[in-house]
Amino acid sequence: MYNKAPIVRHKSTRIYVGKVPIGDGAPITVQSMTNTKTTDVQATVNQIYALEQAGVDIVRISVPSMDAAEAFKLIKKQVNVPLVADIHYDYRIALQVAKYGVDCLRINPGNIGNYERIKQVVHCARDHNIPIRIGINAGSLEKDIQKKYIEPKPEALFESAMRHIDYLNRLNFDQFKVSVKASDVLLTVKSYRLLAQAIDQPIHLGITESGSLRTGSVKSAIGLGILLTEGIGDTLRISLAADPVEEVKVGYDILKALRIRSRGINFIACPTCSRQEFDVIGTINELEKRLEDIMTPMNISIIGCVVNGLGEAMVATLGIAGGNKKSSFYEDGIRQKYRIDNQDIISQLETRIRAKAKILNNSNLIKIQKIQE
Template identity: 65%
Template sequence: MNKYKTINRRKSDRIYVGNIPIGNNAPISVQSMTNTRTTDIINTINQINQLKKVGVDIVRISIPTTEAAEAFKIIKNKVNVPLIADIHFDYRLAIKSIEYGADCLRINPGNIGKKRKINEIVSCAKHNNIPIRIGINSGSLENDILKKYKSPIPEALVESAIRNVEYLDSLNFNQFKVSVKASDVFSAVKANKILAKKITQPIHIGITESGSLRNGTVKSSIGIASLLSDGIGDTLRISLAADPTEEVKVGYDILKVLGIRFRGINFIACPTCSRQEFNVIKVVEELEKKLEDIETSMNVSIIGCVVNGIGEAQMAHLGVTGGYKTSGLYQDGIRQKNKLNNKNIIEELEMHIRKKSDELKKIRTVNENDI
């Protein structure tokens, strides 16, 4: 029910991570990474399933040891989300991960070592039709590039990326995407803008090591939204020192605000004041938890009084305006006869939201079938 400005996205090549298309105007995919020990198979599987529940498209798993690779083999057979094997230093782990079913590799060629080792990784990836992400981070640049630039400035990140892009090109391998990340927002944004003009491969975007849930969300939102608004970015990850499911939620929220991709409920809620007739903050927090499983895109307005409540409710799929003991309910902008009991407002709203979600899903399915 909201109008969004169309963003002209940068043209890029198309690759696939499992069944997820990346690049060439495919939906921007949302990624996350497990933070359990990979050898802790049960908890890693549980975390992947939790990530799937909140809508993750792709999950990355660190493979630091042979034992982790063996665990990855088991994990891969127990989940149905595309998995990226994150490899550093040991090329043999990359090859083993491919053999064990990885849908993609994430490597920094600069720390893999001799070109012979990179060649073997690429040969195995090519044979198994598995893509690679060239991941360049400000904290792990090649020594000669650091020596040249003195510090990991954007130009240094891009030079490292181009060096590796050209090398993979020389091996006649084109199934790869590229990322240049920094913990400094402005460096990351500038590096990606420079890179976007130099390559045709898909670009993975994010602010690396961005920090805690609050600070990292702010930094990531500023940096990623800046790039997406310029049409740069084919897949993204929000890097937070927090529960990985929060990374996915923030990723979708950024895409939702920009009008790029929609999943789940967009809650419109007031910051509250003494006019509120029910506990708005508690209601929104509880509903967000209870309704994480809903994939249907919809706007729900929850306002504690009638000052802005009516206007917001008239623009949402479902809207609530706070009133004494009972609150008004709007559906598709129309005031409903039945009201919500403020004492049971969470339960009653959940029921109405789920019902509306089912209605929207059916309507959209019919419309898609008619196309």
């Protein structure tokens, strides 16, 4: 394996969303948000189940009305993953879902109301041992800040965040995390840099309203990638106009690419050229679909020829280097005596990858048992 240069994380305090730790060196969590009507309880529960299957750590649900709050009560009873209630405008909804066991309250103080209303929400959160996320968005800054800065600027998002952090500090409430999101990548990055220099609370990362699956993934990878390599961020959400399950996948892909957190298979594949000895693109696309259920961290190298195939295979868990009719197969960097028939490459690779995952899982279980003993 390549040498891993550790990323020095921004120092932060720790809070818990349900039983999930955030901050103070805890694994960076991957969040998503349902896009069903919250009042459609079954559809929302089904989507949460799908997100859990994809590996989500925390799920946020929009609760725009009292009817949605009542639906939230029913949803909460049917799922295990921690739930964050997204509250805008009506502070009374926050008070209601707190009674129903919400694991975290996400509020945008710019539209939640005056200081007295914020005070009520904070007191309620303290009484129920619920953390808060202060969510600052470039598109919903307070009117006086909008007037002062004319347009969204890093200093504007930072000023809004510090104003509401001050509210919570004055109320002696420290169980909170903060986000300063914008749809513009560079604006977001600069805003988070200012925030990280000023606070010790956990930081929630995201590029808000980033766009479609393709463009949103690119924006998020660039913006969050910059911040994560600078050690900024304790939890993240990829905001896509797409199936929320894709948000989870992209989130893990970003963490995996930075070697921060691994879950599932990391496929290494060449872009292909006329040297390829088998259909690399078709192979990688089919294997990704077939092997979505494997959560064991593995590096799988699929290269269509020997130019780079041998080198990549030697540093992968399993690797294949394309050859005429049959391709060389490597396991843990060692070339195996047998070769894989190019005509049946997908099914053969799937079989061998699943077998390797089983071996690695059993090995990890033995290690855990020894630690517990």
